[in-house]
Every structure is written in structure tokens, then in C-alpha cells.
Amino acid sequence: MAQFLQQVVSGLATGGVYASLALALVLIYRSTRVINFAQGEMGMFTTFIALWLIDAGWPYWGAFFATLGMAFVGGVLLERVVIRPVERAPVVTVVIVTIGLLIALNGAAFWIWGGETRSFPSAFSTRAIHVGGVAFSIQDFGVIGVSLGAVLLLYLFFRFTKLGLALRAAALNPEASRLVGVRVSWMLALGWGFAAVLGALSGMMVAPLVFLDPNMMRAVLLYALSAAILGGLDSPLGAVVGGLSLGVGLNLVSTYVGFVGDELKLPVAFVVILAVLLVRPVGLFGRTTVRRV
């Protein structure tokens, strides 16, 4: 039982990381119907920037928020420079462009910081607290808190501010939004900015657990993709629920199903993707869209 509870809590922590990256993917998918395959590498790149700031003597939280700010600006810039020219192109074209971004950012990180793995400081103590014979790591609770806090903030922003409303409107109905004076193209850029912030967050949260190197986010991206698909690609709530349940589910499966263990976690994520797409392609929370021919 103790082991079970520990696995659930640490699963929620990694699940929180998957959830924030999945939410980043969903944000961009909702507004442009495109999956940003570079989302993970954007998070990895910004995490390197955070480490660079910390090494330069910045306090952790100072570096943390400065990195989030830079991620936002970087995300907006990438949209303006790289995605804007293909805004009206077919989905496949935009996907290829994000693949180009993935490769280029990965290479840039190798180029600037080299390929060796580095340890990344955690904001939270790795000490364990004991509750009724079960040891929980404080870091796990911290990661859960930060991820869910960010999700909540984002929800409040989208729900209760005028800019949030404009962003939602631009995603749902670009033509009508344009008619009422929403600058749709800029809204897409802002969406990329927020997605980049979430990516940076997931990068900085996962780096203390898995060590930082240019390929760090590859597996996380795949988990986030499965989480987003599990929850439904156009549902933010789905992304969060999908992320958390995938985190917990994978942890339990790798603990209790000996055959899977730690090695086959990635293929399990792949099986989840394929199974959801075949059984219920819109995911748990997605709406079925009717296509008019």
C-alpha cells in the first residue's frame, strides 16, 4: 500500500509535467489546428537558459521567472518569423516547419551547451516527509503545485480577462473575431507565447528529475502528445486530466507489470496514442466535429 501511494504521488508529479506540455500543445492546436512538434525542444532550450542564469549567480526563482518571460518573447518571435509565412498553408506543411524548428533548436542547444548531461537544481528539497509510514518527496508536491498552479492561472486568464476572451474567440471563429476587431494573427502569436511559457515550465520541472541534456524533452514530448490525445486535442481540461492520469498510469504499470518495467514506458505511451485514436479519436473530453463536405 505504501509503495502504491508513493507511486501515485510521484506519478502525479511527472503527470503534472506532461500536463503542462500537453496543455501547451493543446493551446496551439486549438488556435491553428497544428501540432507543434518543436514544443518540447523549445522547453529544453529555455531550461538551458535558466541553468545559464543560475550558473551566472541568479537566485533560483529570479532565473525561473526571467526564463518564463524570455520563453514568452521567444514563442511570439518564433510564430512571427517562422510560422506566419505558412499560416495559410496545408497542415502537413506547417507540421514540416515545426519539425524543422525541432531539429534546429536541438542542434542549437548542442552547439551552444554541448551534449553532456548536467544536473539542474530543484526549487524544492528532495527530503522526504513521512505520513503514516509512507515517504513522500517534498519535490513531488512542489512540482505538482507549480504545474497545477500554472494551469489554474492560465484558466483564470482565459476565463476572466478581455485578452483571454479575444484569444478564445480567435481560436474558435477567426472570421467573426476579425469582424469584431480582434487582431487574429497577433492572437495566434500570443498563443505561441503562452505555449512556450508552459513548455519552459515543464522543462524546468522535469530537468531535476531526469538531468538536462539536449535530448531531454524527446520522451517528455511523446508522453505529452499521448496525454493530449488521451484527453482530446482541443480540450485544455482533457490535457490536464490526460497528463495526470498518464503520469500515474505509467508509474503503476511500470511498477506492477514486470514485463513493462522502466524500459517499455515509451512504447506503452505509443500504444495509448494508437488505442485512443482507433477507439475514440476525439479523446476523452474532445467534441466530435461534423465536417461539411
Added chain:
Amino acid sequence: MTRQRSTVLGVELALFAAAVGVLAILPHWLSDFRASEVAYVGVYFIAIIGLNILTGYTGQISLGHGAFMAIGGYTTAILVGHHSMRDLWTIPLAGLVAGAAGLLFGVPALRLSGLYLALATFAIAVSLPAVLKKFDHFTGGTQGIQLFGRPNYTGKGYQNVHVLGQTLTFNNWLYYLTWTIAAVLFLVAWALLGGRAGRTFRAIRDSEIAATSSGVNLPMYKTLAFGISAFYAGVAGSLFALATTFVNPDTFPIVLSLYLLIGAVVSGLGSLWGIALGALFIQYLPFLSSKYISKAPGAPSVAYGVILVLVVVLLPLGAAGLLKRIGVPLTNRLFKRS
């Protein structure tokens, strides 16, 4: 056949014949090392034809073609390394095994369009190394399978090869082997895409709904495209294994799948005439980038990524599009009759 179509066919046949001629005598001017590099270009050439049939002609994106290459490569390695089969026979077998895997994957892929298919194929490529490591009884785990020095491995990885009364160095043998197969597979693809199947593929790419209402059996042709495409990747993977003399889970990394896509985009999606350029691009960009940009390890990737984005934005039809833009007015002038 109209006069214009026969002219185009004539020009294309002449181009193909010229290319075969150049390839046949090229090794006389190449060092042994260069010959092995150009053999790898042939491997990429085959894989990109396959990817182009799927992505360029049928409009189904695959981010996981490296996985089908891995299936082909491992088929050859297991048969030659563990079962002492003659390596040449394993090449078509590798294609068939990968093709069967492609057909199998094509069935669930039927329900996935565009983006979802990209996701599913990406997931295959990312998770395959873990599967290869897990089933180490067949695949040799992280160590992989060594071919070097195996009895039924032609040239054993280093010896001269006697073929058709000629003596070739091992690298020249690889060169002629890959490019002979590449030329045959190019002709097959050319015939296939020029006929009924090619027309159907293009109809599916341009509009699935319109294709269905014109009586196209959508599931059959989409699965078929996947199978054929995976067959090409499997043959390429098999040749890749013979050229590297071993396979392990890192032989076919996720970036290989992405590089193949880059190669296909640079070649020009939906045309066979730029593929040699795309294959050369994949093979030689790392050299060029370390020579002219920076020797740092990540520099080639940056160049790959930036060039991919630039090609998509500025030159959506790739090298083949450029070739056509320059070539068509030229041939028109040559063959104008009035």
C-alpha cells in the same frame, strides 16, 4: 499519346539513361572512401522514393520511416548474423517484412488523417529503440548484431568481391549493389506512379472525398501506399545494415526519420526527379556544415532545420520544382516545332 507527352517521356528517359551512365563509371574517379559515401546516398535515395510515394504522392505524412528502415536492417542482420543466410537474398526479404509491417500499420492508419498520422508514426520512431533493447534475444539488445566477418556476408565487410568476372573493393561493391537496386526500384516507382496506381494516389492526396466519390477504393489504396513505401524503406534499411557492417538500436535513430522527411521535402514532394539531390543533401550536409559553418556538434542540425524551413517557405516544390522551372522552358525551346 500526344506529341507533348511523348517529348516529356523522351527527355525523362534520356535523363535516366544519362544518370545510369554517370553512375556506372563514377567509381573510376572516386576514392574508395568516397565510393562508400555515395553508396549511402543510394540508400537514402531508395528510402526517399518510398517516403515520396507515401507523403508526396498520396499525401500521408510519415515521421517514422526510419522505423521501417530499422525493420529491414534488423531482418537482414538477424538472417545473416544468426541464421547464416546469404546476404543478397535477405535484401528482398527485408523489403517484404518491412512492407508487411507497413501494410499492418496502414490498417489503423486508415482512420487517421494528416496530423494524427504524423503523430502515430512519430510515436513509432521514438519508441522503437526501446522495443529493440527489450527483445534482446532476437535483436542483441543494446549491443546489436555484428555482421563483420560473417561467412555469408559478401566481402565480410572488408574483402575484395569477385562479381561478373570483375574484382571490386568492398566499398565499390557496396556502391554498385545499392545503385543497381536503386535504379531498378526507381524504374518500378516510375512505372507505378505513371499508371493507374499513381493517378489514384494523387487523387487521394488532392481530395479524399472527391476520390471516394469517383469510385476509388480509399482503404485499399491508402494501405497499399503504406505497404509499398515501407517496402522501399525496408530495402534501404537492409542495404544500410550491409554498409555499416552492424546494427544496433542507435543505427536507426529518430532523427533518421526526420532527415528522410527533410530529404523528401528538399527533393520535391510529388516528383521523382529531385530525389538524387535530396539524398545527396542528407549525406553531405554534415560535411559541408562542418567545413563552412562550424565544427561544433550541433551545427549540422541547425543547418538541416533552417534549410528545411527555408525550402518549405521559399521553394515548396523542392529541387524537382526548381528543375522543372529551369528545364521545361529549355526543353520547350529545344523541341519546339513550327
